[in-house]
Amino acid sequence: MILHPFKAVSAFFQALPLLFSPSLRLFVLAPLLANFALMAVLYTFALSFFTDMTDSMMSWLPAWLGFLDWLFYVLFGLMSFFLIFYSFSIGVNILAAPFMGVLAERVEEKLTGEVVQETVSLAVILSLVGHSVLRELQKLTYFLPRVILLFIVSFIPIVNIAAPVLWLLFSAWMFSVQYLDYSFDNNKINFRNMRLSLRQKPILCWSFGFIVMALLMIPLVNLFVMPLAVVAASRLWVGTFKLESAVKGNSNFGVRE
Numbered sequence: 001m002i003l004h005p006f007k008a009v010s011a012f013f014q015a016l017p018l019l020f021s022p023s024l025r026l027f028v029l030a031p032l033l034a035n036f037a038l039m040a041v042l043y044t045f046a047l048s049f050f051t052d053m054t055d056s057m058m059s060w061l062p063a064w065l066g067f068l069d070w071l072f073y074v075l076f077g078l079m080s081f082f083l084i085f086y087s088f089s090i091g092v093n094i095l096a097a098p099f100m101g102v103l104a105e106r107v108e109e110k111l112t113g114e115v116v117q118e119t120v121s122l123a124v125i126l127s128l129v130g131h132s133v134l135r136e137l138q139k140l141t142y143f144l145p146r147v148i149l150l151f152i153v154s155f156i157p158i159v160n161i162a163a164p165v166l167w168l169l170f171s172a173w174m175f176s177v178q179y180l181d182y183s184f185d186n187n188k189i190n191f192r193n194m195r196l197s198l199r200q201k202p203i204l205c206w207s208f209g210f211i212v213m214a215l216l217m218i219p220l221v222n223l224f225v226m227p228l229a230v231v232a233a234s235r236l237w238v239g240t241f242k243l244e245s246a247v248k249g250n251s252n253f254g255v256r257e
Helices: 004-019 025-058 063-112 122-153 159-186 191-199 202-216 221-247
Strands: none
Touching (some): 004 202, 025 063, 025 221, 063 159, 063 221, 122 191, 159 202, 159 221, 191 202, 202 221
């Protein structure tokens, strides 16, 4: 467990040469374009919406709490940022999900030499698209109640002091679930069993999520985060989760939900 943060960092460094390898460039292009679209929308429209939302929240603040203006501005600013980011991310992830699933599949084949999907046809492609969208909606039903709960907690006096930390932890966990799930799904592990596997390695998953969050803060680099995270997550699947599932007798393997 102590080495898990280093394992997460190593996965990203090892993902870089794979990301730009000729055999994967085609599958990197689609999520990369989706990421470009997300950043363009965020920088074009979200900044003004972010300011308006924060100002609107500040207007609810009672006059007698005016001396804590700066603290609530930071708090509401963080909440606005996360809500806007989640909204745009959900749409982009749904659109890019089939491509990212194929990218995770190709990375696993490259690392293990095993063929994950033997046949490729129009029917298989359409089935993949439909299943990917359903899986993303499944993630949405998992994330949404927790986002709403955190949003409510953020308005409870005293308790809301911990809200920014809770948002950070939840965001890191969300990124782990989002990107590690593609490899689990490709290997027909249902969403519930995937979450159970991740819970057994919380430090590894949080470390992975925090790395994704840090990379998203870096201009230009954030455009490549989506495919890079998929490749790094595929390396963690092959090097950690898949091996342990095999050792345990494939106890986590099940039919897709």
